[in-house]
Amino acid sequence: MTGACQRVVVVGQGYVGLPLAMRLVEVGHDVVGYDVDENRVKRLAAGESYVEDVADERLLAALGSGHFQPTSQSRDCAGFDVAIITVPTPLKDGNPDLGYVEESGRTLARFLRPGATVVLESTTYPGTTDELLRPILEDGSGLTAGADFHLGYSPERIDPGNTEWGLHNTPKVVSGIDGRSLEAVSAFYGTFVERTVPVAGTREAELTKLLENTFRHVNIALVNELAMFASDMGIDVWEAIDAASTKPFGYMRFTPGPGVGGHCLPIDPSYLSWRVRRALGHSFRFVELANDINEHMPDYVVHRLMIALNRQQRAVGGSQILLLGLAYKRNTGDAREAPAADVAARLLSLGAIVSAADPYVVEEHVDPRVQRVECTAAELAGADAVILLTDHDAFDYEAVVASASWVLDTRHRLSGSNVEHL
Numbered sequence: 001m002t003g004a005c006q007r008v009v010v011v012g013q014g015y016v017g018l019p020l021a022m023r024l025v026e027v028g029h030d031v032v033g034y035d036v037d038e039n040r041v042k043r044l045a046a047g048e049s050y051v052e053d054v055a056d057e058r059l060l061a062a063l064g065s066g067h068f069q070p071t072s073q074s075r076d077c078a079g080f081d082v083a084i085i086t087v088p089t090p091l092k093d094g095n096p097d098l099g100y101v102e103e104s105g106r107t108l109a110r111f112l113r114p115g116a117t118v119v120l121e122s123t124t125y126p127g128t129t130d131e132l133l134r135p136i137l138e139d140g141s142g143l144t145a146g147a148d149f150h151l152g153y154s155p156e157r158i159d160p161g162n163t164e165w166g167l168h169n170t171p172k173v174v175s176g177i178d179g180r181s182l183e184a185v186s187a188f189y190g191t192f193v194e195r196t197v198p199v200a201g202t203r204e205a206e207l208t209k210l211l212e213n214t215f216r217h218v219n220i221a222l223v224n225e226l227a228m229f230a231s232d233m234g235i236d237v238w239e240a241i242d243a244a245s246t247k248p249f250g251y252m253r254f255t256p257g258p259g260v261g262g263h264c265l266p267i268d269p270s271y272l273s274w275r276v277r278r279a280l281g282h283s284f285r286f287v288e289l290a291n292d293i294n295e296h297m298p299d300y301v302v303h304r305l306m307i308a309l310n311r312q313q314r315a316v317g318g319s320q321i322l323l324l325g326l327a328y329k330r331n332t333g334d335a336r337e338a339p340a341a342d343v344a345a346r347l348l349s350l351g352a353i354v355s356a357a358d359p360y361v362v363e364e365h366v367d368p369r370v371q372r373v374e375c376t377a378a379e380l381a382g383a384d385a386v387i388l389l390t391d392h393d394a395f396d397y398e399a400v401v402a403s404a405s406w407v408l409d410t411r412h413r414l415s416g417s418n419v420e421h422l
């Protein structure tokens with residue numbers, strides 16, 4: 001994992017781009033962290049990380065090395081040997097929004113030089129690198145991809161909060177628009193990851209990422225639907241999942257939850273179904289079914305709460321409901337597309353008084369009508385019902401069981417006579 005120092009621009013300094021920039025600095029590259037968000041860039045320059053997986057000390061060390069330059073000035077991208085694009089790829093009215101990728105391409109095209117390499121890492125539908133990014137780079141630079149510069153795609157597999165599998169030891173799929181581009185992309189990634197996995201073309205690499213996320217999305221939907229049926233039939237689905245997970249082959253464990261969130265699962269499979277519909281005219285039925293089930297889960301959580309309150313002759317309206325966890329994922333502060341927001345919105349619309357505890361999620365991501373509280377014995381005891389939505393390790397689970405009158409545990413973290421599981 002060594003190689004000559006190169007000037008690398010990482011476009012987008014978010015959950016994907018910032019850890020990537022840190023790793024590149026640590027193996028000896030000269031890195032420009034370019035982001036259009038001036039506030040983010042100011043925080044980076046001050047040594048303040050906003051991504052949990054990057055500690056302030058690590059950022060400060062990168063800044064101190066003199067090899068990391070966070071910037072919001074596009075001119076600082078000049079002179080790059082390699083540029084990696086890690087900008088958002090959201091949905092707009094249910095369709096892929098490639099606006100950020102297009103903008104990044106236009107910026108890089110102005111500074112593209114013969115011999116340089118551009119790699120897209122943002123998750124997207126097959127064909128984006130070749131059909132969308134390539135002409136933008138060529139038109140803006142007057143150069144030809146393949147002949148003059150290298151172009152490839154490498155999907156990001158970052159799993160925020162995962163301490164075992166990080167960027168350096170997770171195999172990295174790499175691709176190029178032709179053999180020389182693949183060689184250049186592979187050689188560059190080989191300088192900072194333990195193993196690269198070359199694939200035949202950029203479309204295959206783009207599809208790889210969507211396959212991985214669609215696989216997760218569909219399997220989560222499967223256990224979510226099963227959880228709803230099992231509950232109605234009085235069967236403990238968690239017991240069955242634990243038992244099935246003892247099979248050493250042919251089974252992979254997925255668990256039910258209040259819905260899916262984050263930048264990936266609620267969005268990426270729709271990139272694939274959009275592409276299938278546009279290219280072939282069919283629907284991708286697995287994705288549509290999985291969307292349907294997973295999007296229904298926040299409603300189901302509220303339904304389970306209503307049934308529990310009903311047993312006590314109570315209504316949701318006027319009840320004090322405490323939500324534990326607002327992030328979509330445990331031990332992170334990422335509340336993007338988190339099902340907690342949908343659960344809170346439904347409860348509020350029914351007239352509940354909703355409070356929430358989450359040690360990681362910052363205020364700006366939460367509905368202002370939700371009162372932010374600490375997960376204390378007094379708050380737990382004061383609530384008519386508690387819903388555990390994100391099982392952060394930071395919560396004191398013994399206190400939850402000891403103090404709460406009733407808990408709906410959507411993550412199977414608790415046990416007790418006052419606890420019901422999803």
Ligand SMILES: NC(=O)c1ccc[n+]([C@@H]2O[C@H](COP(=O)([O-])OP(=O)(O)OC[C@H]3O[C@@H](n4cnc5c(N)ncnc54)[C@H](O)[C@@H]3O)[C@@H](O)[C@H]2O)c1
Binds near residue numbers: 035
């Ligand atoms: N977060 C994850 O766990 C994860 C995992 C795998 C793949 N991905 C994919 O990686 C991509 C990036 O995701 P993220 O979570 O890092 O997003 P993010 O929102 O955390 O960060 C993206 C950054 O890009 C910046 N940006 C937007 N347009 C720009 C431009 N034209 N020039 C420079 N900077 C620009 C934004 O200001 C933001 O800081 C997405 O396609 C996502 O699907 C994310």
